[in-house]
Amino acid sequence: MKILGVETSCDETAAAVVEDGVTILSNVVASQVDIHARYGGVVPEVASRQHLLSINPVIGRAMLDAGTSWDDISAIAVTYGPGLAGSLLVGLCTAKALAWAHRLPLVGVNHLEGHIYANWLDGDVPPFPSVCLIVSGGHSDIILMRGHGDYVRLGRTRDDAAGEAFDKVARILDVGYPGGPAIEKASASATNAEGYPLPRAWLKGSYDFSFSGIKTAVLRLNSGIDDPKPTADIAASFQQAVVDVLAAKTVEVAAEYRAKRIIIAGGVAANKLLRRTVAERSEIPVSFPPLALCTDNAAMIASCGYFRYDRGETAGLSLDVEPNLKLGQK
Ligand code: KG4
Ligand code: ZN
Numbered sequence: 001m002k003i004l005g006v007e008t009s010c011d012e013t014a015a016a017v018v019e020d021g022v023t024i025l026s027n028v029v030a031s032q033v034d035i036h037a038r039y040g041g042v043v044p045e046v047a048s049r050q051h052l053l054s055i056n057p058v059i060g061r062a063m064l065d066a067g068t069s070w071d072d073i074s075a076i077a078v079t080y081g082p083g084l085a086g087s088l089l090v091g092l093c094t095a096k097a098l099a100w101a102h103r104l105p106l107v108g109v110n111h112l113e114g115h116i117y118a119n120w121l122d123g124d125v126p127p128f129p130s131v132c133l134i135v136s137g138g139h140s141d142i143i144l145m146r147g148h149g150d151y152v153r154l155g156r157t158r159d160d161a162a163g164e165a166f167d168k169v170a171r172i173l174d175v176g177y178p179g180g181p182a183i184e185k186a187s188a189s190a191t192n193a194e195g196y197p198l199p200r201a202w203l204k205g206s207y208d209f210s211f212s213g214i215k216t217a218v219l220r221l222n223s224g225i226d227d228p229k230p231t232a233d234i235a236a237s238f239q240q241a242v243v244d245v246l247a248a249k250t251v252e253v254a255a256e257y258r259a260k261r262i263i264i265a266g267g268v269a270a271n272k273l274l275r276r277t278v279a280e281r282s283e284i285p286v287s288f289p290p291l292a293l294c295t296d297n298a299a300m301i302a303s304c305g306y307f308r309y310d311r312g313e314t315a316g317l318s319l320d321v322e323p324n325l326k327l328g329q330k
Contacts, residue, residue, distance in 0.1 A: 001074045007111070017066035021302075027292075085321055114304045121299055122289065131259040135266045153329050173186065173218070239273055261286070
């Protein structure tokens with residue numbers, strides 16, 4: 001069964017064709033990173049306009065790369081939230097129009113659930129129950145996944161998301177855009193990777209996160225006029241502190257809920273120190289998506305869409321965007 005996935009929740013215009021939820025036939029991403037770089041962050045209005053220009057060529061390319069005709073497609077899966085309203089609308093309206101024109105079922109996908117399914121695309125299917133750490137530019141959630149479509153949110157950020165903290169600290173340190181990869185690169189040349197004991201918000205008794213305090217601490221450290229600190233060492237100390245908390249809480253939750261697998265997902269899952277640290281500390285196997293599937297893409301949306309469609313979860317053409325959509329919230 002071939003599913004066309006469409007993703008436009010933030011600044012990547014993406015389309016992909018995935019077979020049976022696990023085999024990528026095509027995966028096209030038109031990145032807007034160069035367009036937003038000059039502003040140091042995503043400008044929503046600019047993102048929506050760029051999606052409008054890219055969406056049809058990107059879908060056309062995905063169909064061509066997959067060697068698929070519309071008759072071969074079983075359903076169209078599209079992200080309807082969370083994300084930027086204007087960006088989401090472009091993907092959703094396009095997917096609805098295509099579903100109507102080609103008489104195909106429409107499947108609405110939660111972007112966060114999509115990130116989890118990036119782990120279904122590299123051949124090793126995770127068992128249940130799994131504990132998922134979703135760390136992106138907008139979210140830092142710990143989710144217990146008891147089966148397909150069965151989620152309980154156990155922790156979330158109380159302020160900044162992990163990726164957002166990387167982006168803000170990269171701006172403070174002026175190391176480049178986007179912030180996550182820039183901090184990772186700057187950290188690589190550190191001579192003292194744990195040189196500064198930056199605060200870790202453990203929030204004892206809870207699996208929630210908080211990353212706003214560490215951002216302020218970096219700001220203070222970086223403005224030390226009399227005692228200038230090496231940027232690479234500050235970047236590495238920051239990365240170490242964030243990874244330390246993410247890894248510790250995830251491993252703790254996995255043990256408490258007797259999970260069979262830890263699943264890391266979202267843009268920050270591309271971070272090598274995070275991947276290494278969770279794998280080292282965990283007593284159970286850990287899944288990470290291939291690097292190219294950590295950040296936003298439509299293959300993960302098509303994979304998730306396959307499992308939703310399999311459960312009969314199709315949407316009508318009245319489906320609307322939900323910019324604040326949650327996952328696993330009671
Ligand atoms: O999942 P994603 O592509 O978009 C959202 O759904 O938000 O995640 C983007 C976030 C950005 O904050 C970016 O700085 C972060 O993921 N990121 C990283 C790395 N690559 C991307 N953070 C840390 N290390 C990385 N290598
Ligand atoms: Zn994302």
